[in-house]
Amino acid sequence: KQEVTQIPAALSVPEGENLVLNCSFTDSAIYNLQWFRQDPGKGLTSLLLIQSSQREQTSGRLNASLDKSSGRSTLYIAASQPGDSATYLCAGYNYGQNFVFGPGTRLSVLP
């Protein structure tokens, strides 16, 4: 059964820093990995989807990578801004099974 963990649970950085959020999974047969952002009291917004045949995806200041052999995905945020403050969740999908979410990393970017 797929299990997903995220480290750190919380992170506080000054504005302008580049940062990396980590997502680990136990089953390397993972098909897709999706990163979401959730603002307090709000729903989940999809940020990036890395499909089975891909190793990374980029959108603006965000870059997500997927290494199936090591069971890791990382979300890189360049030049962080206070507006990036939110909880970031990763979710793994194994074909024919349900999605499995990590517990999230709560990010605070200080002005």
Added chain:
Amino acid sequence: NAGVTQTPKFQVLKTGQSMTLQCAQDMNHEYMSWYRQDPGMGLRLIHYSVGAGITDQGEVPNGYNVSRSTTEDFPLRLLSAAPSQTSVYFCASSHAGEQYFGPGTRLTVT
């Protein structure tokens, strides 16, 4: 294209009352699911459906019923609300391993 919609946005129930949380999607996705999100517990899968007429239980199904009569709609029924069901409920649909979430329903049971 509205994506995934949920109604209501907020609801307060008394213990023992029943209600239905509505979820609809207009993307013709076969897979739909319901999650609840509680502080410190993350997202937990309640029920899911892989197509019209097919539903199955997730991690925390007790106290909830679902049905899937059409591809578009996937309602979640609380049979007899309990304070432990106070939570935020999210509906999602997916295609090719990519999930799309609704805005959520915040439910309080007193």
